[in-house]
Amino acid sequence: MTELVQLGAGAWAFLGAVNSGVLEDGVGGALIVDTGLDESHARKLLRAVASAGLTPRAVLNTHAHADHIGGNAFIVARFPNVEVFAPPVEDALIRHPELAPRVLFGARPPAALRGKFLLAPASPAVPLGAGEVTLAGVPVELRSVPGHAGAQVAVQFGEVLYAADALFGASALAKHPLTFCVDSAAQKASAAALGALAGVGVVLPGHGAPVPDVADLARVNLAAYARTTDAVRAAVQTPCTTDEALARVADAFGVVMRDMAGVVLNRAVVSAHLVELQEAGAVHADVRANRLVWVGA
The missing domain is CATH 3.60.15.10 (Ribonuclease Z/Hydroxyacylglutathione hydrolase-like)
Structure with a gap:
């Protein structure tokens, strides 16, 4: 244009x-x-x-x-x-x-x-x-x-x-x-x-x-x-880290991340939805074996 x-x-x-x-x-x-x-x-x-x-x-x-x-x-x-x-x-x-x-x-x-x-x-x-x-x-x-x-x-x-x-x-x-x-x-x-x-x-x-x-x-x-919120909730029904949740959500949407910028941007999205779910009581965070793990309620 x-x-x-x-x-x-x-x-x-x-x-x-x-x-x-x-x-x-x-x-x-x-x-x-x-x-x-x-x-x-x-x-x-x-x-x-x-x-x-x-x-x-x-x-x-x-x-x-x-x-x-x-x-x-x-x-x-x-x-x-x-x-x-x-x-x-x-x-x-x-x-x-x-x-x-x-x-x-x-x-x-x-x-x-x-x-x-x-x-x-x-x-x-x-x-x-x-x-x-x-x-x-x-x-x-x-x-x-x-x-x-x-x-x-x-x-x-x-x-x-x-x-x-x-x-x-x-x-x-x-x-x-x-x-x-x-x-x-x-x-x-x-x-x-x-x-x-x-x-x-x-x-x-x-x-x-x-x-x-x-x-x-x-x-x-x-x-x-x-x-996106639903996909993030589904991803943590099996306890996982934020990065593992990101990979599961990306797979669910058919998203292929090819560079670091794509990973950190999409990681922020997943993190935001995890916090929203946590505040709603739908997930909670735990530290296991030196890893921050998200667990579906």
């Missing part, structure tokens, strides 16, 4: 592996919502914005994952007056992106976890809480939707909702059945909350095509998250 796709009055999408939103201020400026994985995405995004006769005035990152912030540094270098805004805590990760692979690995990460898919270039970022705000002349409502990330926000602009990674397109869910999250219970609550919103005419997920029915998209996501 090299052009902007109109979602509503003054609201555009730049579609790609990761979607970016472009919201007009009415006087030739635009708020950019998420900047993609890397400089390549950012270059194409800026060309599309310029072709629409718009100039970037600010960037809003919905969360600090590398595929949503990787273009920040390039855009800020091209437009030094552009400020970057992000939810609290996520802003710290944008300023210090080396923390992301460190947290996933649990220590200083090996080189295999320091590629662009986990480690974005650093950029400035200003913390911004949820609620109704005006950024660079653009009025938006930021809705707190944690779960996929610790402090993610969705962005509503009139009848247009950019759901970020609180909701995924059906094709993205099919391609990645272990949908990333740090808190699976919060992920479900956030999807349900977006699905219950009134007055949404079109919803743009972070990954996937825009669709008109937010309630239906939320149902599809909730069903996928529930399947």
Whole structure:
């Protein structure tokens, strides 16, 4: 995609592996919502914005994952007056992106976890809480939707909702059945909350095509998250470690992990669902023979 796709009055999408939103201020400026994985995405995004006769005035990152912030540094270098805004805590990760692979690995990460898919270039970022705000002349409502990330926000602009990674397109869910999250219970609550919103005419997920029915998209996501929880519960009916549970769940979904990044990302998903199950009393943890073992109730 090299052009902007109109979602509503003054609201555009730049579609790609990761979607970016472009919201007009009415006087030739635009708020950019998420900047993609890397400089390549950012270059194409800026060309599309310029072709629409718009100039970037600010960037809003919905969360600090590398595929949503990787273009920040390039855009800020091209437009030094552009400020970057992000939810609290996520802003710290944008300023210090080396923390992301460190947290996933649990220590200083090996080189295999320091590629662009986990480690974005650093950029400035200003913390911004949820609620109704005006950024660079653009009025938006930021809705707190944690779960996929610790402090993610969705962005509503009139009848247009950019759901970020609180909701995924059906094709993205099919391609990645272990949908990333740090808190699976919060992920479900956030999807349900977006699905219950009134007055949404079109919803743009972070990954996937825009669709008109937010309630239906939320149902599809909730069903996928529930399947993961069920698979994790089934995996620990025979006591096992987190890594053994991951292997069982991956086998159940036909997921083949070929690199370290895939393993640590999917391990985090399984860990999140294990904690949700533990808090519900469906599994418990035990230490046996110097191993942390999960046991189904």
